[in-house]
Each structure stands twice: as structure tokens, then as C-alpha cells.
Amino acid sequence: MEDLVRATEPVVGYVPAPEGTNPPLDSPGYRSTALRAPHRPALPVPTSLTETTGPVFGLERLGPNDHDLTRQHEGEAVGQRIIVAGRVLDGNGRAVPEALVEIWQANASGRYRHDQDGWRGSLDPNFTGAGRVLTDAEGRYRFVSVKPGAYPWKNHHNAWRPAHIHFSLFGQAFAQRLVTQMYFPDDPLFSQDPIFNAVPDPVARQRLVADYDHDLTEAEWALGFRFDLVLRGRARTPFEDEGGHGLG
Numbered sequence: 001m002e003d004l005v006r007a008t009e010p011v012v013g014y015v016p017a018p019e020g021t022n023p024p025l026d027s028p029g030y031r032s033t034a035l036r037a038p039h040r041p042a043l044p045v046p047t048s049l050t051e052t053t054g055p056v057f058g059l060e061r062l063g064p065n066d067h068d069l070t071r072q073h074e075g076e077a078v079g080q081r082i083i084v085a086g087r088v089l090d091g092n093g094r095a096v097p098e099a100l101v102e103i104w105q106a107n108a109s110g111r112y113r114h115d116q117d118g119w120r121g122s123l124d125p126n127f128t129g130a131g132r133v134l135t136d137a138e139g140r141y142r143f144v145s146v147k148p149g150a151y152p153w154k155n156h157h158n159a160w161r162p163a164h165i166h167f168s169l170f171g172q173a174f175a176q177r178l179v180t181q182m183y184f185p186d187d188p189l190f191s192q193d194p195i196f197n198a199v200p201d202p203v204a205r206q207r208l209v210a211d212y213d214h215d216l217t218e219a220e221w222a223l224g225f226r227f228d229l230v231l232r233g234r235a236r237t238p239f240e241d242e243g244g245h246g247l248g
């Protein structure tokens, strides 16, 4: 019991994200959250040695093309080639090295390679849509991919998800996982998307939108988008409850 009490006490030096940064578990407009949002307060579970010292992914587990989603098959992936890069930072702007950054996304047609994705976007035999990389000593990560297409979903009439890439971050232990989505600048579908708009603070919401970066863009090759992830503090990136939404 003493452990439980200790787990709920604020951690010294920890700066929580300001109100409105994270979407509420039950977001009006985002229909399925009404069913899965917990109706009882969370129980604090003390972290034991297993969660903090258990094995995590290391460099040896990563394949040479895990960061390049356009080169995981024999042929070329279809679509606008993009580079997505940025840094993982803590609440004081310090780099977070060796964080496992994983992404998953739809292909250029907006279709996921997933049994439950039945919409009529075409599948691309040369694109799976999953990647992962470890941040370097400066907290940097970099992916090569294709720009995902928008896709329809049945949340409301004529509902379309803006183009987005799902991100998952693991820290030094598997118990430390954060999930969010990255969007592209100036997407006309933002206004009708209840997932994007579930982040109450409009300033925090904009942190989910990558910046086009011409320095990151490679001539004759790919457009560059910069997306930093901030784990804590006033500039924290909004994160979802674990798992993200239905089709992942």
C-alpha cells in the first residue's frame, strides 16, 4: 500500500503538460472513444524491477532497411517519396538517445496493409508501411517513406482522415511507451477530423503538424518534413492513450 501511495505523489522536477495538450480519453465527435474510454479512475500500478530493467530493443535487432519504407521490397514503392526526420527531446530540450521510434502508415492510396482495412484504395505490393529506428546520441531519427494518402472511415458522414503517420516511442523500458500521429502542413481535411481536433489546445494541436523543410529535401529524390517529439514540459507533443485508433 505504501508503494501505491508513493506512486501517486508528484515527481520532483517533473513539469506536467499544460491542460489541453492531450486529447481526453472520451473525445466528443470521435465515436469509438465513447466505448473504450474507462469509466472508473485509473489505479496506480507501482513500477517494479521487471518493467524498468526488462529487455528493450537494441541496435542489433534493427534491420538495415527498417528506416527506409521504400526499400523493404524488390520493387519501388508507389507515391511521393518523403524524408521524415526530427529529434526526440525531454522537457528541458535535451536529446533522448537510443529511443526506439516506430512508425506505421497507409500507402499512397490511403490503404493499410491490414486485414481489417477494406476500403477500395489499392494495395501496393512494394509497400508494407511499417518502420523503426533508434535515435542517435543527439536524439535524431530519420525515415524515408512515401506520403500516405487520406482515407475514409465511418466515424461520421463523408469522414476522411487527413494524411498522417502513426508514431510510437519506447524509452529505456517497455513500460515507457508513447503513441501519437504526425500530420502534413496545410491539409484541407483538418477541419472535419475529430482525432486531430481532439487535442483541445490549438497551439498544442499544431505540434502534431510537421514542418516542410527545404534543407531536408533532397534534390531529385524526396521532400523533407521535420517533426520533433517532446516528451514532457510546456512544449510537450500531444500523445494518445495507448494503442492509437482502430486501424492503427
Ligand SMILES: [Fe+2]
Pocket (backbone or CB within 6 Å): 161, 164, 166, 247, 248
Ligand atoms: Fe491511421
